[in-house]
Amino acid sequence: MRRAHTVEQVRAAEAELMAKLPDGMLLQRAATGLAVAISNFIGFTYGARVVLLAGSGDNGGDALYAGEKLARRGAQVVAVLLSDKYHREGLAALLTAGGRVGTTDDIATADVVVDGIVGIGGRPGLKPEARDAVRRAEEHHVPIVAVDMPSGVDVDTGETPAEHVKAALTVTFGTHKICHLIDPAAAACGPVHLVDIGLDLPPAPIKSLQSVDIRKLYPVPTGESDKYSRGVLGLMAGSAQYPGAAVIATSGALAGPIGMLRYVGPDAVAEAVRAEHPEIVAGEGRVQAWAIGSGLGDELDVPKVRDLLDGDEPVLLDADGLKALDDTGDHPSVLITPHAGELARMLGVERSQVESERLKHAREAAERFDVTVLLKGSTTVIAAPDGQVRVNNNAGAWLATAGAGDVLAGLCGSLLAAGLTPIDAAAAGAYLHAAAANLAADGGPITAMQVAAKVPAATRQLLGKGLLEGETSG
Known part of the structure; x- marks a missing residue:
């Protein structure tokens, strides 16, 4: 059974777990699962050209730390920073591992673009700089892997009232979210890969029977x-x-x-x-x-x-x-x-x-x-x-x-x-x-x-x- 929880439920479960774990451990669990999923998606790691669209919040941090792990395995990783509030520790880890900060020009030659633009609490739609980056990926037919959900969709309803990412793969953590199961947002997710990060969750409001x-x-x-x-x-x-x-x-x-x-x-x-x-x-x-x-x-x-x-x-x-x-x-x-x-x-x-x-x-x-x-x-x-x-x-x-x-x-x-x-x-x-x-x-x-x-x-x-x-x- 696939269970889909609300943003409020997920945040409460994450807060409870983070109180029990060393600082940064939950983010590292998510980033490790994301890095593995990206490698599996493109079929190789060494020499892979990976562009991270990093916004503010934990999704940007997940993308940056996943990029660090890919860079340590030989990938060419570039971070495009779409917010002044990017995850600074994550960027520092990426740079130490050999990654670099780039621009949307790097998207044209990428093997994959990673959507770490907004987190699950983000509003529908994309800001102009994010919209331009996503359009460039689409123009050059570069597949997008979304972190948690395609940025721009409404997580708790499955609605897509504004422009949003159309992912070739979505990697989510702990549980499915409602947008993964309900159209039209579900269609924007592509296949959804669930990474278990150890959340203790309440009963889900939406279920997909298998x-x-x-x-x-x-x-x-x-x-x-x-x-x-x-x-x-x-x-x-x-x-x-x-x-x-x-x-x-x-x-x-x-x-x-x-x-x-x-x-x-x-x-x-x-x-x-x-x-x-x-x-x-x-x-x-x-x-x-x-x-x-x-x-x-x-x-x-x-x-x-x-x-x-x-x-x-x-x-x-x-x-x-x-x-x-x-x-x-x-x-x-x-x-x-x-x-x-x-x-x-x-x-x-x-x-x-x-x-x-x-x-x-x-x-x-x-x-x-x-x-x-x-x-x-x-x-x-x-x-x-x-x-x-x-x-x-x-x-x-x-x-x-x-x-x-x-x-x-x-x-x-x-x-x-x-x-x-x-x-x-x-x-x-x-x-x-x-x-x-x-x-x-x-x-x-x-x-x-x-x-x-x-x-x-x-x-x-x-x-x-x-x-x-x-x-x-x-």
Whole structure:
């Protein structure tokens, strides 16, 4: 599990640890890990041309001390000082080791630029001198390794309201920060390498579940299981206008852990679903959960859906089903799966606002509607009404294809019917959905039905082999 802590939490943990360690020891731990990560990133050390962008604060100190360690191993290290408040002890150590102070002209011939411009407490955006240095690295196609986070992003929200560094690698210390997991800042981080510096941290407000966590959640049947005890899902999807959505959502649901699916919809659509999946049962009956909305279009029955929302079974609302939700009731067992445009309509804001402030708006919707929100996107943000937040970021870009959301709705509904809580169903569903897409894509285009077809294979990998395609062990 990857845990992301706030700046306040990290600073408190660092202060507690520094009180127990000799002066400078914590900084040296971070600098050593940073130096190793830089060497591994460029693939060599002796003769490497390294330019440090050193601002004020500890991140600049980390960069300077890391530069000192690289210089002692034969690297040609140049420090570009972007603040009069640079870390003087760090610069002295670098100069003693053979490094030198240079200018942004040195960036043009560098193998790597190290972003030590601001620390985790810095404000979004870059000052002019830092902006010019970063632009020069971009112009000359020199990769940037960020210290702790790309300078200029908002650490605690994942937002990027101003110009910022776009890193090829981010090296962080002690724990992940929120910007490492939440887009759009996460996209600016590149791969994130975590260096353990011994922090004792409180519970994290944001978590990203990995394969071992999802494996523990997944409802595996036992020898005593039958189709009813495994879970029965009621699916209300598709219409004369969008019959394919019912077929796709059914495919996603049947690829999950349920024992049976009841399809409720127009006869003509039921026939299309049955033609693809003869094992479904058409018509209403007892279920353990509902998945409602994919492709309903104008055939959404709002009063009926609201009756189900007030019932005892958990409900997943997707697409058109979201129109039946209001903010007047208590819906702790409801899971909604909007994309940015749908959530924007629900909250009365512009889509661009949701896309740029994903965490903020997912939390706002969870609190306002008293539901668990799965906000789809390049990274999936899952926010529960009790404040829990989980993030899924193992999806590849090929998953952005028509009907993929219908697969996800069916799969998450299946997990709800099998007994998972809304937040666990959302986390497990998003994870397996992305893993299945990675398997199906194999580096090329895919369709929604191909994603659904790979969910069982992704599940077998999860339960038997551990790491899935698209996931790293870092």
